[in-house]
Each structure stands twice: as C-alpha cells, then as structure tokens.
Amino acid sequence: MSIAQRLIKSTMAYTAVGLLGPAVALVLTPLYTRALGVAGYGTVDLLQTLAHIVYTVALWGIPTTLASRYYADQDDARPRQLVASALSVAIGVSLIVAVLATLAAPSLAWFSQRPEITRLVIIQMMALPFGVLYGAVLALLRLRSDTTRVLWMSVILVVVTAASRLTLVVWGQWGVSGMIVAAALTNVVNAVVIVVIAWPWIHGRIVYQDVRDVVRLGAPLVPASIAVWLLLYQDRWVLAGYVDAVTQGEYALAVLLTSLLALVIEPFKQAWMPLAIQQATHVRALFLETSLRVYVWGALGCGMIVLAATPELLWIMSGHTSAGMPLLVALLSMLPMSGGVVTIVGLMVTMHARPSITGWSTLVAAIVNMLLNIWLIPQYGVYGAAVATAIAAWCIPVLVWRGSQTLEVVQYAWGRIGIAVAWYGVVCAWVIIQAEHVWLRAIGVVVFVVGLLFSRLVTLREVRAWWHDQH
Numbered sequence: 001m002s003i004a005q006r007l008i009k010s011t012m013a014y015t016a017v018g019l020l021g022p023a024v025a026l027v028l029t030p031l032y033t034r035a036l037g038v039a040g041y042g043t044v045d046l047l048q049t050l051a052h053i054v055y056t057v058a059l060w061g062i063p064t065t066l067a068s069r070y071y072a073d074q075d076d077a078r079p080r081q082l083v084a085s086a087l088s089v090a091i092g093v094s095l096i097v098a099v100l101a102t103l104a105a106p107s108l109a110w111f112s113q114r115p116e117i118t119r120l121v122i123i124q125m126m127a128l129p130f131g132v133l134y135g136a137v138l139a140l141l142r143l144r145s146d147t148t149r150v151l152w153m154s155v156i157l158v159v160v161t162a163a164s165r166l167t168l169v170v171w172g173q174w175g176v177s178g179m180i181v182a183a184a185l186t187n188v189v190n191a192v193v194i195v196v197i198a199w200p201w202i203h204g205r206i207v208y209q210d211v212r213d214v215v216r217l218g219a220p221l222v223p224a225s226i227a228v229w230l231l232l233y234q235d236r237w238v239l240a241g242y243v244d245a246v247t248q249g250e251y252a253l254a255v256l257l258t259s260l261l262a263l264v265i266e267p268f269k270q271a272w273m274p275l276a277i278q279q280a281t282h283v284r285a286l287f288l289e290t291s292l293r294v295y296v297w298g299a300l301g302c303g304m305i306v307l308a309a310t311p312e313l314l315w316i317m318s319g320h321t322s323a324g325m326p327l328l329v330a331l332l333s334m335l336p337m338s339g340g341v342v343t344i345v346g347l348m349v350t351m352h353a354r355p356s357i358t359g360w361s362t363l364v365a366a367i368v369n370m371l372l373n374i375w376l377i378p379q380y381g382v383y384g385a386a387v388a389t390a391i392a393a394w395c396i397p398v399l400v401w402r403g404s405q406t407l408e409v410v411q412y413a414w415g416r417i418g419i420a421v422a423w424y425g426v427v428c429a430w431v432i433i434q435a436e437h438v439w440l441r442a443i444g445v446v447v448f449v450v451g452l453l454f455s456r457l458v459t460l461r462e463v464r465a466w467w468h469d470q471h
Contacts (some may be wrong), residue, residue, distance in 0.1 A: 005228075006275065010352060018236060019245075024162060026259075028166070031166070032404055034169050035169050037069070038200050039244075040083045041249045041253065042250075043117065044179045044180070045255070046103060046114070046240060046252075047121070049229075049233035049236050049467075050108070052097070052229060053418065054097050054125070055131055055132060056222075056225040056226070058094035058097045060089060060090060060214070060215070061221030062220060063136070064136075064218075064221055065086065065217045065218050066082070066083070066140060069217075074203035074375060075098045079205065080206075081205050081207050082204075083201060083204060084202060084204035085206050085210035085319035086210070087137070089218070091129050091133060094132040097125075098125035098126070098128040098129065099125075104116045105121035108121060111240070111241065112241070114245070120177065120180045123184050124184065127183070133195070134187060138150065138153060138196045140201060141194075144201065149198070153190070153193070154204050157190055159187070160190060164182035164185050166278045167182075175178075214268050223363075224359050224362065224363070228362060230367075230369065230370055231362065231392060235253075237383070238385070239382065239385055240371045241379055242377055243381050243382060247381075250322050251386075252334055253314060253320070255332055257306060257317070257325075258329055258335070258337070260313075261303060261336040261337065265299060265337070265339060269343045270338060277464065282297050289410060291344050291422075292345065292412055293417060296341075299340055299441065300423075303330075303337060303424065304431075305335050306333065307326055307330055307428060307431050313462060327383065327386070328382060328383070330432060331383075331386035331389065332386050334389065334394060335389055335390075335393040338397050342397045346403075346404060348407045348408045352407045352408075354403070357400060357404065358400075360399075361403065365392045366392070368388075368391065368395050463470045
C-alpha cells in the first residue's frame, strides 16, 4: 500500500471515528433529556466539564510526548519501555488529581449551588485513572496507524456508553446519577478492553529516565490544555452561581445544537489540511485566499440551516421551547466557525513550524473569555456568556492571522468576506426576530430560504473559481 493510499485510508477512518460518537449521542440525546429534564441535563453538562479538565491535566500531554519520542530509537524494546513509563506517569498523575478533586468536591458543590454533586464528583474521580489509561493507549494505537483497532475501540465506546446510559437513565430512571455512573462504567470497561488488545505494545520495563522525560516534556503542555478548557467550558461554572438549573440546561442545549456545525467543520479541517500543505508549496497565497472565501460562504450557509431549525431541533432534543434559543445558537456558533478560519489562516504557522503562535493566541482568547464572563454573566446571564464566547472565539483567528503575516504575507479578500458576514448577519437577525414574534414566522422563513439560496450560489461560484485557479 502506497503512502497516499495509507493517508486516504487513515483520513477516512479517523473522520468516521470523529463522527461516530457525536452522531450517536445526538440521536439519543432526546431520550436522555426527557429522562433528566432540562435542569438535570444542565447539571450533567456541568459535571462533564469538570471531568474534561481533570482528564486533560491527568493525561499530562502524553499523546504529544509519545509522538515525539516513540520512533526515535530503533531498538524493539525501547518503545515498550517508553510506553510503560508514560502509562505509569498517567496513572500516577491521575491518582493525584483524583484525590485533589475529591477533596475539593464539597467546595465545588457550594460554588455551583448544587449540593447533590458532591458524591457524583467522587464517582467521577474513582473512574478517572481508567479514563486516562484508555486515552493514553488509544493515542498509542493512533500513533501506530492501527486504524482497525482504533475503529473497534470507537465502536465499543459508543456501544458501552449508549447501553449503560439507556439502562440506567432511560429505563432505570436513575437521573443525573445514572449519567455519571454510566460514564464511570464506560471508562472502566474501555480501559480493560484496550489494555487487552494493545498488550503486546504496552507491557515493558518502567525506566526512571523515561519517566522523568515524560514528566518534563508533558509539563509545558498542561497550561495550553487548561487554556483551551477555559475557552470552551469555564462559562458553565461562572453561570452556575447566577442562573437556575433550568436556564443552565437551556444553555447546555444551545451548545449541543451548535455542535452540529462542528460535525461538518471538523471533517473539512481534516480533509483540507493535507491538501493545503501540498498545494501551498507552489500556489500558497492564491490557494489560501480562495480557500477562505469558499469556507466562509459554506460555513455561514450551514450556520443558517442550524439557526433556522433551532426551535424544531430544541423541541426534538428536549420537548422544550425557548424564544431566546436562536440568539444563543447564533452567538455560540461563532466558536466552531472560527475553528475553520484558524485552520486556513494558520497554515503558514504550520508550514513554518511555529505552533507557539497558535498557543499564545489561544491563551489570550481564554483570558478574554474569562474576563468577559466575569463582567457580563452577572448582568446578562446566559446571553452574556454567549457574547463572551463569540468575542473570544474570533480573537484566535485574528491573532493567528496577524502572527502568520509576519512569516509570509497573504492578501485575503476581506471585502468579499465582509459581504458574506453581513449577509449572514441580516438572515440571523430575521430568524431571531421571528422567533420572538410568531406572526413573523412566514416572513422569516422566506428571508431564510432566499438567504440560504444566495449563500449556496455564491459558494458554488467560489468553488468554481477555486477549481479554475488550481487548474
């Protein structure tokens, strides 16, 4: 099999892996939300953000560390020793983090004004080492390009997660506790399974020097991971002190609806990057300029679809309606949309091996988001959180673009891109207004259809221009 064939196979496999879990979760979410209620769903979302940050810290950047060291030595025994040492670090750090988070559980319950989460946090922390072990070994399988086992583990993850949640939450009526226990069981089962199937590559002698190197190399990666968490999740914890559980649940549902855009944008990013690196070697500026125009029109068109369907999607997901949901979705959708822009304008950063530009841009955006949340949420609640997310989301592409311009100047058609953004704003305004006034629904639908058709036509025109430029 040629390198190109392996690349295509891996890309398709990992795209399927990335879509499988979220797609199944979205299909089953209506069952969960009806069993939990909107308030219960908000509590689960809050606890999941906590699980994410402790997992990120406990993983200690091991996937990146393994990628940089795994193939450095040709001795057959060395990779296994490195992996065994890295796993010992992951388990050790996860135990320390789990103990600290368990001790902090009462304080977290007081801060979030939800005393019932104390025991749920403890359950999460008991399963943390298993989740970290699973994540580290899965990173190894990806590093080895073992797509078959990665796909099987993804299927097992989805099946165990769905089965445990349906059993405990939907049929057993355990509520929020059922969701947390199901997540803990999933971590334990997946850790056992992946250790069994990956045993030939993970058993080895733990070497002190490797342990020290893993700790040293992983330490600088932790702050960057925390910055990403602050950007994506910390608003839930600030909100917890100012809004009731139902309102927080509505915000979590708005984030869930926004994730529909990520299901479209993430595969684009994965497919575009290899092509871009190849094309950018000889048509760098032209390729990037046309790619950005195509992406903006395409992404905004997808955003229109999600925004217009928000009331219906919200009812399907939860049996709940909220006139303010389209505004929340419009603001929160800026985060996945900006991710595609970062991928395109940041290509020069990748080509010149300057990841620090993206790193400090994310850190600045996280700080901006945190400060805006502290300022806006007490006054405006969930709308303040959504505005803070939207502003912080666009800090990253702006800063990455400015940093990339110092490496190589690319002239983007900002005027034409501005027209696309303005058009999207007009359509969004109509959709949001008609959500507040039912009698405008018919007019809003007409405006949406016209706006969507126009954006699709322009997208096709930009694609044709892009194809012509490349050929």
